[in-house]
Amino acid sequence: MPGMDYIASTGEPEACNYSFGNGTANASDYAPTDQFFDGVIATFNYTVSKSTGNGGFGSGNPTITHPAPAFNLLACASMNDFNTPARDNDRISSFSSRGPTVAGRKKPDIAAPGENILSCNKNWTGGVHFVSNSGTSMAAPHVGASVILMTDLGVTTMPAAKAVLINTADAMEDNATSSTADDTFVTGSRWNRRYGWGYMNLASAYLHGLDVFSGTVTPPAGATPFRLYAGPMFASEKATLVWERHVAYNGNTYPTQIESLSDLDLFAYREADNGLAASSVSAIDNVEQLHVPAAADVVLKVRAMGAFDPQVPTEDFALATQEAFAAKTGPAFSPGFQSPASIAPGANFQLTVTVTNTGDLRAHGVSVQLSGVTVVSGANPMPLGAIAAGANTQAVWTVQAAGTSGSHPVSVSIASSSYGETFTGGGPGNYVVGGGCYANCDESTTPPILNVADFGCFLTRFAAGEAYANCDPGGPPPVLNVADFGCFLAKYAAGCP
Numbered sequence: 426m427p428g429m430d431y432i433a434s435t436g437e438p439e440a441c442n443y444s445f446g447n448g449t450a451n452a453s454d455y456a457p458t459d460q461f462f463d464g465v466i467a468t469f470n471y472t473v474s475k476s477t478g479n480g481g482f483g484s485g486n487p488t489i490t491h492p493a494p495a496f497n498l499l500a501c502a503s504m505n506d507f508n509t510p511a512r513d514n515d516r517i518s519s520f521s522s523r524g525p526t527v528a529g530r531k532k533p534d535i536a537a538p539g540e541n542i543l544s545c546n547k548n549w550t551g552g553v554h555f556v557s558n559s560g561t562s563m564a565a566p567h568v569g570a571s572v573i574l575m576t577d578l579g580v581t582t583m584p585a586a587k588a589v590l591i592n593t594a595d596a597m598e599d600n601a602t603s604s605t606a607d608d609t610f611v612t613g614s615r616w617n618r619r620y621g622w623g624y625m626n627l628a629s630a631y632l633h634g635l636d637v638f639s640g641t642v643t644p645p646a647g648a649t650p651f652r653l654y655a656g657p658m659f660a661s662e663k664a665t666l667v668w669e670r671h672v673a674y675n676g677n678t679y680p681t682q683i684e685s686l687s688d689l690d691l692f693a694y695r696e697a698d699n700g701l702a703a704s705s706v707s708a709i710d711n712v713e714q715l716h717v718p719a720a721a722d723v724v725l726k727v728r729a730m731g732a733f734d735p736q737v738p739t740e741d742f743a744l745a746t747q748e749a750f751a752a753k754t755g756p757a758f759s760p761g762f763q764s765p766a767s768i769a770p771g772a773n774f775q776l777t778v779t780v781t782n783t784g785d786l787r788a789h790g791v792s793v794q795l796s797g798v799t800v801v802s803g804a805n806p807m808p809l810g811a812i813a814a815g816a817n818t819q820a821v822w823t824v825q826a827a828g829t830s831g832s833h834p835v836s837v838s839i840a841s842s843s844y845g846e847t848f849t850g851g852g853p854g855n856y857v858v859g860g861g862c863y864a865n866c867d868e869s870t871t872p873p874i875l876n877v878a879d880f881g882c883f884l885t886r887f888a889a890g891e892a893y894a895n896c897d898p899g900g901p902p903p904v905l906n907v908a909d910f911g912c913f914l915a916k917y918a919a920g921c922p
Contacts, residue, residue: 426461430677433469439576439583442569443498444476444562446490454528457679459495464672464680466497472583473498474569476561477533478522482603482619488522493532496670496686496711499572499587500524500532502621503539503564512595512626516605517619521561524618531710533621534587535594537571539564571627578634584667584743585637591712592665592745593630594623613661613716614705622665622714637745638752642689644733651728651846655696655786656750659720666691666705666713666727668742671734684734686711689742692726693717694844699789699811701845706730724753724786724844756788756814758839758850768858771828773801776856778837780809781817788812790842797835798856799825806840830859883910 432441447458462473475498480488493500503518518540524532542563546556568590575586596615600607616622640652658664668689673682691713693703702723705713708730717723727742761779768774776798782788794806803822812818820837827833838851887910 427677438471440472440569440572442566451486459492462492462495463497464674468674474565476565479520480522494526501565502533502536503561505540506538537564537567537625588667588743588745591622596623614714642729653753654725663716665745687740688731694724695721756848757784762854764856778820782812788841
């Protein structure tokens with residue numbers, strides 16, 4: 426602990442390897458030693474790669490050692506690569522310790538080569554500077570060094586580096602036996618008690634090293650309880666979400682302020698039909714991973730699922746994805762109102778609302794509800810189905826006009842059930858009873874009565890090239906021209922309004 430305190434005080438590292446064991450983690454799920462390391466990582470923003478221990482498969486209880494159960498570090502299992510370039514025959518080392526934690530949390534995190542590894546001779550005896558060693562203590566430095574490579578590549582936060590390494594690891598399965606004879610590589614997402622989230626693959630990590638997003642969510646009652654990301658995924662491609670447990674660093678002693686873990690979940694929806702393609706919803710882990718069973722354009726959603734600790738107002742996270750993903754805000758809506766220019770008092774008329782999806786994702790289950798006028802026919806709310814981003818569709822009702830002349834307000838509220846969330850919009854509009862009043866030139870008259878005085882006003886505005894008294898309100902832009910004078914006379918003769 427004093428050593429870690431010194432390292433933290435330098436302000437230098439991106440990663441620190443810790444190849445020590447502090448007792449087998451078979452009695453406590455989250456010991457003070459684990460809490461200490463979480464405090465170091467959460468406070469100083471560097472990663473700790475930790476050997477999981479050399480207790481082997483064991484029986485019953487986990488054989489990983491403290492502080493491997495810490496939430497924020499990378500607990501590393503050991504692989505035997507048989508000193509060959511090929512990966513397909515690599516398997517877990519027989520001595521590598523097994524998880525999960527006592528409470529069932531997913532540790533180890535990742536596996537890396539740790540058997541017969543050439544490294545420094547700590548004794549320098551007889552002029553021998555390098556020796557071959559085996560153990561998870563040899564696997565963990567591979568992971569720590571890989572974090573350095575991630576930062577050199579441009580990854581700026583430790584949760585992001587952790588997310589990328591886990592997301593690009595090759596998943597493996599031990600088939601619930603202590604033998605490695607039946608162990609296999611598997612496609613898609615899989616956590617295994619011996620291999621963790623998989624065998625680290627730096628070629629894949631290099632390819633996808635910058636396909637990672639850093640974001641923030643609030644508790645469900647807050648302003649931003651979810652974040653959305655959209656892009657294409659092939660069958661079995663993965664996405665990985667990582668965040669940290671908040672522990673207040675207390676120097677070289679055990680921490681006393683340990684906040685409860687925020688519960689974040691990860692979902693994948695097909696953008697085309699709003700169907701849920703995959704999800705990862707552990708309530709006790711701070712790593713969530715999923716894969717999609719079939720190729721699709723998907724919307725990934727990071728969602729806060731429960732109240733945060735009172736000392737944690739917001740939660741930062743990292744999301745590792747595949748290529749060509751982008752952050753999105755979701756559907757948004759803008760209404761446009763259309764009604765006849767001339768409506769008699771109390772008459773039925775057709776009111777059309779054009780709903781435009783001004784957001785950046787396809788909206789599903791859209792409905793629009795009209796208020797402020799009596800609906801004669803047409804469902805209210807009216808279902809509109811799906812609206813692509815940038816597209817629009819129309820809702821049409823037959824409604825009854827007010828009994829008095831003038832402009833009358835209406836409004837709509839728009840809702841969409843998309844990607845497990847509700848998106849809303851809406852706005853005000855109006856319709857005018859006594860449509861001839863569009864030609865009224867004296868806007869101060871209430872209600873706007875068309876009379877002889879308007880002729881002089883009309884001519885004055887016509888000479889000035891103005892458009893206010895234009896008789897054709899549907900013509901964009903409303904330019905006042907000679908044709909409007911005939912319309913003006915006709916409306917006057919009809920006794921507007």
